Amino acid sequence: MAWARGGAVVMLVLGLFGASCADDAGAVDGARALERVKRQVAFGPRISGTPGNTAAREWIxxxxxxxGGRVETQAFIDTIGGKPVPLANVIARFGPTTGRRIALYAHFDTRPWSDMATDPAEKALPVPGANDAGSGVAVLLEVAELMKQRAPKVGVDLVFLDGEDMGRPTEPDEYCRGSRGYALRLPLVGDDARPVAGFLFDMVGDKDLGIWDEGNSATRATNLVDLVHEAARATGARHFHEGIKYTLIDDHVPLLDAGLPAVDIIDFDYPAWHTPRDLPDQVSAESLAEVSRVAAWIVFKSSLAK
Ligand SMILES: [Zn+2]
Structure with a gap:
């Protein structure tokens, strides 16, 4: 009966310490995340190099x-479309200051034009950016809420990226300039060593949520795609699906090119994408909560978190 005895000891230990370790760091709050989406939209367009972008970045x-994050702003000048553009990423570090780190990424800038609008009169309008990019920022800050309650065992960098969405559709190299600059400027070794795994959250708040595998992630970061599925199963996330639906240029591509493993978690079936209708009413607290639970599981419970 050694098993039974062992089991009893385990239960006793859980009984003594269950209050502090049973549920990691409390629950995510979808309503709070949705408020953070609204807050970002209230800043106005967060186009890189404009006051709205600066205000949003300072708020983040x-x-x-x-x-509880140790915050660093990584500012630099880039050239986009032949013009100099000041960009600034925000990096907030949590958990241990040394050792292995993982990263969660989201861009916070918004697109200057609504090029997917069907009404020609709307094409020149800036995108309000509730889902693209307010949702990803809200998910990362929701994970920060949990890390404030309990520090993760692994180092976690929340990386808020500028300069994702200024590209002209025919110029793929004009996109994802913040993540490109981030990867270029990461030290090779040291206390802010390069994250061993990265999870990009982009357009994850759609009220009609459906997240499928992204092609570049599936071929270049297969193990991280598998980990996301594991997280979805473990948290009962019903809107994560297996199978590649789109192959996208997003902030994970410059990261992968720089040797930083990264998976793009994105719902690209979003009718309001790059239109003036990308507003908070297209985003739901339930979707933000589901994705935040997946992110929190990665940070607190995955094999990377040990
Ligand atoms: Zn976009």
Missing amino acids: AAEAARL
Whole structure:
């Protein structure tokens, strides 16, 4: 009966310490995440190099710091479409200062034009950016809320990227400039060593959520795609599906090119994409909560988190 005895001991230990370790760091709050989407939209367009972008970035940095992150702003000048554009990523580090780190990524800038609008009069309007990119930022800050309650065992970098969405459709190299600059500027070794795994959250708040495998991730970061599926199963996330639906240029591509493993978690079936209708009413607290639970599982319970 050694098993039974062992089992009893385990249960006793859980009984003594269950309150602090049974549920990691509390629950995600979809309503709180949705409020953060609305807050970002209220800043106006967050186009790189404009006051709305700066205001949103400073708010993100303040929120991340309030939630216990060690915040660094990574500012640099890039050239996009032949013009100099000031970009600034925000990196908020949580957990141990040394050792293995993982990263969660989201861009916070918004697109200057609504080129997918059907009404020609709307094409020149900036995208309000509730889902693209407010949702990813809200998910990362939701994970920060949980990390404030309990520090992760592994180092976790929340990386808020600028300069994702300024590209002309015919110029793929004009996209994802913030992530490209981030990867270029990461030190090779040291306390802010390169993350061993990265999870990009982009357009994850659609009220009609459906997240499928992204092609570049599936071929270049297969193990991380598998890990996302494991997280979805473990958290009962019903809107994550197996199988490649789209292959996309997103912030994960410059990361992968720089040798930083990264998976793009994205719902690309979004009718309001790059239109003036990308507003908070297209985003739901339930979707934000589902994705936040997946992100939190990766940070607290996955094989990477040990
Ligand atoms: Zn976009």
